[in-house]
Every structure is written in structure tokens, then in C-alpha cells.
Amino acid sequence: xxxALPALTEMPSPQYVMSAEGRRIATYLWGDEDAPVxxxxxxxxxxxRDNWVxxxxxxxxxxxxxxxxxxDQLGHGASDKPRDAAAYGMDALVGDLITVLDTYLLDTVxxxxxSLGARVGWQLAVQAPEHVDRAVLGGIPDGRPLARLxxxxxxxxxAHGTPVEDKVTLNYVTLAERVPGNDLGxxxxxxxxxxxxxxxxxxxxxxxxxxxxxxxxxxxxxERSKLLADATPNGTFVExxxxxxxxxxxxxxxxxxxxxxxxG
Numbered sequence: 001x002x003x004a005l006p007a008l009t010e011m012p013s014p015q016y017v018m019s020a021e022g023r024r025i026a027t028y029l030w031g032d033e034d035a036p037v038x039x040x041x042x043x044x045x046x047x048x049r050d051n052w053v054x055x056x057x058x059x060x061x062x063x064x065x066x067x068x069x070x071x072d073q074l075g076h077g078a079s080d081k082p083r084d085a086a087a088y089g090m091d092a093l094v095g096d097l098i099t100v101l102d103t104y105l106l107d108t109v110x111x112x113x114x115s116l117g118a119r120v121g122w123q124l125a126v127q128a129p130e131h132v133d134r135a136v137l138g139g140i141p142d143g144r145p146l147a148r149l150x151x152x153x154x155x156x157x158x159a160h161g162t163p164v165e166d167k168v169t170l171n172y173v174t175l176a177e178r179v180p181g182n183d184l185g186x187x188x189x190x191x192x193x194x195x196x197x198x199x200x201x202x203x204x205x206x207x208x209x210x211x212x213x214x215x216x217x218x219x220x221x222x223e224r225s226k227l228l229a230d231a232t233p234n235g236t237f238v239e240x241x242x243x244x245x246x247x248x249x250x251x252x253x254x255x256x257x258x259x260x261x262x263x264g
Contacts, residue, residue, distance in 0.1 A: 009058040011049050014078040017103045019096050021087070026078035027100055030058050031067035037106055038262055040070045041097065043115030043139065043249075045176040045187055047077035051114050055250040057258070061112075064259050069109070071100055073117065074190075081186035088193025093120045094127060101131055110262045111135035114249050116194075122228075125207035134210040136258040139245050140201065140225055149191045158184040175246060203231035210234045212261040214254050216243030236261075 014026035042051035048070035113121035118137035
């Protein structure tokens with residue numbers, strides 16, 4: 001972080017919301033109680049702290065006059081971490097967010113999501129448009145999330161420490177082990193669960209709200225993310241110079257464009 005920037009926001013204790021399946025979803029609040037709310041949802045193998053607090057997003061959003069409601073998605077952070085793939089279908093992840101909004105008595109919010117959080121945000125905006133006023137979707141995967149992950153190799157590594165041979169799978173395992181407290185077994189179950197049902201964003205049925213898409217210039221999904229933006233009637237796109245998929249959340253360009261867009 002730039003030394004000239006003010007200190008990052010402190011991490012409050014989680015407040016738990018019970019999902020429809022009886023699982024604990026950790027949530028966090030910052031900012032004025034009467035301010036407009038931004039719901040922040042992180043990516044795969046990350047957390048609210050990792051994606052949104054440590055990168056300066058929460059600090060900048062609260063300084064811009066927003067209240068921030070952060071979530072640890074199921075399988076991440078301080079939320080419950082089931083090892084059952086069926087727990088992680090797209091409908092379940094979207095349902096968790098609707099339960100969070102209902103619990104906090106929030107009808108409509110602005111949304112910021114990255115990677116898996118962006119994919120869930122797309123679906124939330126499509127399935128429950130009354131809940132999303134506008135959204136920032138960073139690094140949104142264009143197809144079935146985590147489809148290139150070799151599940152059996154990842155599961156064998158998690159269970160027995162068997163070396164991972166597939167390069168893509170090794171990258172995901174390394175990513176998962178980077179964040180303290182991650183449960184690799186739960187994350188492998190999530191990767192498997194995301195392959196069940198209809199997990200692909202459908203360009204033929206895009207969200208109708210104003211959406212800002214943002215992807216790193218070095219991210220392999222850049223052109224496909226642009227196609228999703230082009231398919232969205234009120235979509236705009238910003239390219240994040242010099243950023244790949246795993247370091248884009250810390251981009252100052254992303255943060256500044258996102259905060260300005262959400263203030264729209």
C-alpha cells in the first residue's frame with residue numbers, strides 16, 4: 001500500500017447470520033448506520049478481510065460515505081466450512097446473500113464482488129434484481145468457475161499430502177493455503193459443488209442494472225470478461241493495468257473506479 005494513504009480499517013468481530021440450511025455465515029459492518037450500504041463479497045479461497053479490508057476498499061468506501069456490509073462466503077473466513085459439495089451450488093450461495101440482506105432488513109444494496117463473489121453477484125442481480133441497485137463485478141469468470149481444477153488431485157493433496165502434478169490445480173492449492181484459516185477440504189468441496197447445476201453466467205440473460213466490470217490486463221479471462229460486459233445493457237468495463245487475477249483486488253485503479261461507480 002502507498003505510505004501516504006490513511007491506515008487500513010480495523011476488522012470487527014464477525015456477526016453471524018444463519019443460512020436456510022442452518023450454517024453460520026460471518027458478516028461484518030463498517031460505517032454510518034444511515035449511510036447507503038455496499039455489500040462486499042470476496043473470491044474463491046479469499047475472505048472479506050483479504051479481498052476488501054487489506055486492499056483498502058472498506059477504508060475508501062466508508063470515507064466516501066458508504067456503510068459496508070462484508071460477508072465471508074460459506075467455506076471461507078469465519079463462516080462454516082462444510083466438506084459436502086452439495087452445500088456449494090450457485091443457488092445456495094445466492095440464497096445465503098439474500099438471507100444476509102433479509103436479516104439486516106435491507107431491501108436494496110449496492111454490490112461489490114470479485115471473482116467467485118462477482119459470479120455470485122451476477123446471479124443475485126439476475127435472480128433477485130430488487131436487491132441490487134448497481135454492482136461492481138471484478139474478475140468475473142466467464143464459464144463454470146473452477147472448472148479447470150483437477151478435483152481428485154486437490155482432494156488427494158488435502159487428505160494425504162499427495163503432490164499435485166497439474167499446474168492449474170497447484171496454483172489454486174497455493175492460493176488456498178495463502179490465507180490463514182482456510183480449510184482446503186472445504187474449498188475442494190466448493191470447487192466440486194460449483195460444477196453442479198447451472199453455474200455459468202448467461203450472456204443472453206444479463207443483469208439489467210448498471211454494472212461496472214473490471215479485469216486485470218494480465219488476466220487470462222480478460223477478453224471473455226469484456227464479452228460479458230458487452231452483453232450487459234448497462235455494463236461498462238475498465239481494464240486494470242499490470243494486474244492478474246490474484247492481485248487485481250489491490251489495484252488502485254480498480255478501487256477508485258469502483259468507489260466512484262458505486263457512488264453513481
